[in-house]
Amino acid sequence: MPQNSYIWRPQSGPQKALVDCPYPEIFFGGARGGGKTDGVLGKWALKERLYGADFNAVMFRRTTVSSEDAISRSRQIFKPLGGVFNESRKIWTMPNGGKIGFSYLDSAGDAQEYQGRNLSDVWVEEVGQYPDPAAIDRLFGLLRSANGVPVQMILTGNPGGPGQHWIANRYQLVPFPEKPQVIERKLANGAIHRMAVIPSRITDNRILMNADPGYVDRLHMVGSEELVKAWLQGDWGAVEGAFFDCWDSEQHILQPFSIPEHWLRFRSGDWGTAKPFSIGWWCVVGEDTVMNGRFLPRGAIVRYREWYGCQKNKPNTGLKLSAAEVARQIAQLEAGESVAYGVLDDACFANTGGPTIAETMAENGVDWQPTGNKTRISRNGILGGWDLIRARLRGNADGHPMMFVFSNCRDFIRTVPVLQHDPLKPEDLDTEAEDHIADEARYACTSRPWVRSKNDQHLNVPQPPDIDRWISGDGSSWRL
Secondary structure: OOOOOOOOOOOOHHHHHHHHOOOOEEEEEEOOOOOHHHHHHHHHHHHHHHHHHHOEEEEEEOOHHHHHHHHHHHHHHHOOOOOEEEOOOOEEEOOOOOEEEEEEOOOHHHHHOOOOOOEOEEEEOOHHHOOOOHHHHHHHHHEOOOOOOOOEEEEEEOOOOOOHHHHHHHOOOOOOOOOOEEEEEEOOOOOEEEEEEEEEOHHHOHHHHHHOOOHHHHHOOOOOHHHHHHHHHOOOOOOOOEOOOOOOHHHHEEOOOOOOOOOOEEEEEEOOOOOOOEEEEEEEOOOOEEEOOEEEOOOOEEEEEEEEOEOOOOOOOEOOOOHHHHHHHHHHHOOOOOOOEEEEOHHHHOOOOOOOHHHHHHHOOOOOEEOOOOOOOOEOOEOOHHHHHHHHHHOOOOOOOOEEEEOOOHHHHHHHHHOEEEOOEEEEEOOOOOOHHHHHHHHHHHHOOOOOOOOOOOOOOOOOOOOOOOEOOOOOOEOO
16 A cells, blocks of 8 residues: 555544444435545445455446535545546546446446446445335345455435435434434345444534534525425434425324214225335215314315235335235225225226226226326316315315324325425426325325315316215305
């Protein structure tokens, strides 16, 4: 190693935990400015010195911009050590023969291009940019070493972005942990996969805090309270730019109760095989009611049960069940109760030469009717499905919500509140995210549209399906 070369040392507790961590998967993240880039580059410099030419690492990112700061910082750390950087290939050849590269990863197909290569270490930066972990998980197939290098994948990121929900769920980041922790995940073959979670806070980065003490003050100026909490404190429960920003867990989540028999029940469904399907069961509050100390207005809908066809530990990945299998399970779940109707995506009624999905389900004891109105975005004076959801979440003139969700509907609570706006079409939601339950809830609301009375606002609503409904005497709003 060249004399007088730069030797990086971990400057704080989380960075030292990162360097010393022996587990095959690490999530290192939280607040902005927490020293994540220095931590990974420094760890790799030390590991390359130990394993030499057997060390082969690649940092992956979803966009070119994501890697610019990391490459710039790598020059400050690796060049004094004697590393040589190939600008065209974006690869460092380190002084002991190891390799460190920077590459692009957007989809599982991009990971496929690396098949056949042996990598000892992988780093995925800005992991929140990925709406699901499919491309990232494919990288585990690249981690192997014939010469005994302990392989490892490191993911770094901050709260926010389309991947916030699956990251928070996978690494148990709500509430944000105070110190490093180990999470165990059971694999399909029975083996236990251990993942280390290393929380990063801006106060951990003493170099930044000393060099730029005004950085924290500037973070307080970036925008909403949610964004400040996310960037400053690493709060993964804060949702900046949420599509349904009127969602309030305290207002909309109910503890389960026994549903009165005379309340109408119905179901809604969004079909999927490779992607998840979603079935939701709802009841309509028959009269003003107090349940467990909570006031439920007449006409409000309550999601009391759900079945989300998603693989465990694989967000946004379907169960690949047939329509007949799904229908038989629905029939079992509804045994002994009276479900007035079910509303399903219109595409399930399209005849393409064989029995439709809806016909197959009917043959197995589960009847559906088409949604009729699939309008997502309001136009031409007609309310779209998203606005019908918002109207119910915002509630009546007295401030009482007109939509509630039982606390046992965990996948609704996990996915819907964190959905983001489509960056190219802000009035719609980002369909790259896990939006299947939101679509299914939209079908439920379009089957029973509700808006405030004329004293609060005047809104046109689409004609609902011809089932169990009436219009108020003054013609101003649907009361369902």
